[in-house]
Amino acid sequence: MRSRHQRDLHAASFDRAADVYDAARPSYPADAESWLTEGIEGPVLDLGAGTGKLTAALVARGFEVSAVDPSPEMLRVLGERLPDVDAREGSAERIPFPDSAFGLVLVAQAWHWVDAERAIPEVARVLRPGGRLGLIWNERDESVGWVRELGELMDAGSYAFDDEGDPVLTEPFGRLEKHETGWVQALSHDGLLDLARSRSYFITKDADGQAAVIQSLRRLLREHPDLAGRDTIELPYVTRSYRAAREG
Numbered sequence: 001m002r003s004r005h006q007r008d009l010h011a012a013s014f015d016r017a018a019d020v021y022d023a024a025r026p027s028y029p030a031d032a033e034s035w036l037t038e039g040i041e042g043p044v045l046d047l048g049a050g051t052g053k054l055t056a057a058l059v060a061r062g063f064e065v066s067a068v069d070p071s072p073e074m075l076r077v078l079g080e081r082l083p084d085v086d087a088r089e090g091s092a093e094r095i096p097f098p099d100s101a102f103g104l105v106l107v108a109q110a111w112h113w114v115d116a117e118r119a120i121p122e123v124a125r126v127l128r129p130g131g132r133l134g135l136i137w138n139e140r141d142e143s144v145g146w147v148r149e150l151g152e153l154m155d156a157g158s159y160a161f162d163d164e165g166d167p168v169l170t171e172p173f174g175r176l177e178k179h180e181t182g183w184v185q186a187l188s189h190d191g192l193l194d195l196a197r198s199r200s201y202f203i204t205k206d207a208d209g210q211a212a213v214i215q216s217l218r219r220l221l222r223e224h225p226d227l228a229g230r231d232t233i234e235l236p237y238v239t240r241s242y243r244a245a246r247e248g
Contacts, residue, residue: 021050023198025053026053026185028108032239036136036179040063045105046067048068049067050108051074052082055085067082070089092115095122104131116167129247133246146226150220154202166240172247174246179240
């Protein structure tokens with residue numbers, strides 16, 4: 001059984017791997033971004049923005065975007081990419097913006113880290129009435145055999161924080177809608193290893209544990225019949241997106 005302490009330790013680990021996270025992690029499919037932002041005009045908050053993968057996409061779509069993340073190092077990378085974005089340290093439980101500041105709050109690859117009981121009223125506070133909360137996750141498609149093996153090797157001996165089913169949003173949020181997108185990320189061998197290095201399960205291991213993971217992944221790339229001899233690896237994903245309006 002995971003404890004809040006274990007979850008917080010994993011969440012905080014990204015401060016030690018901001019650059020590799022930025023290099024290895026994918027952005028989000030365009031149709032998922034369109035679905036999440038559909039009908040939105042007002043300012044957008046990227047909450048748990050990390051290095052700004054989603055922030056950059058929102059800026060490119062013409063939105064006025066602010067960003068919040070608890071990691072100074074992740075925000076450093078975001079600031080280098082997007083110097084004009086108002087990016088502040090904070091969290092879903094403590095958002096450093098005033099009431100009713102946003103028409104949309106988006107949380108990418110991060111809602112599973114938050115204390116939802118505290119985060120839901122805080123997100124509702126900074127949303128305008130009728131504003132929307134959107135959640136999105138990129139998840140490896142482990143219906144594919146080698147992808148399932150990859151996940152087992154990357155996360156070996158670790159607590160799983162992701163695959164927890166659909167999120168639950170309480171009042172003042174209304175009906176939760178869901179959207180799924182399948183797509184593929186093309187990676188070199190080194191890119192796939194960096195993807196492992198960017199995960200909290202890897203970051204929180206000791207040096208011997210990290211080395212063992214990399215060794216096992218190199219063996220998978222070398223020996224698995226679906227991967228052996230390929231310079232480029234096509235990693236399939238399913239992106240889950242959710243949205244709900246703030247009522248009242």
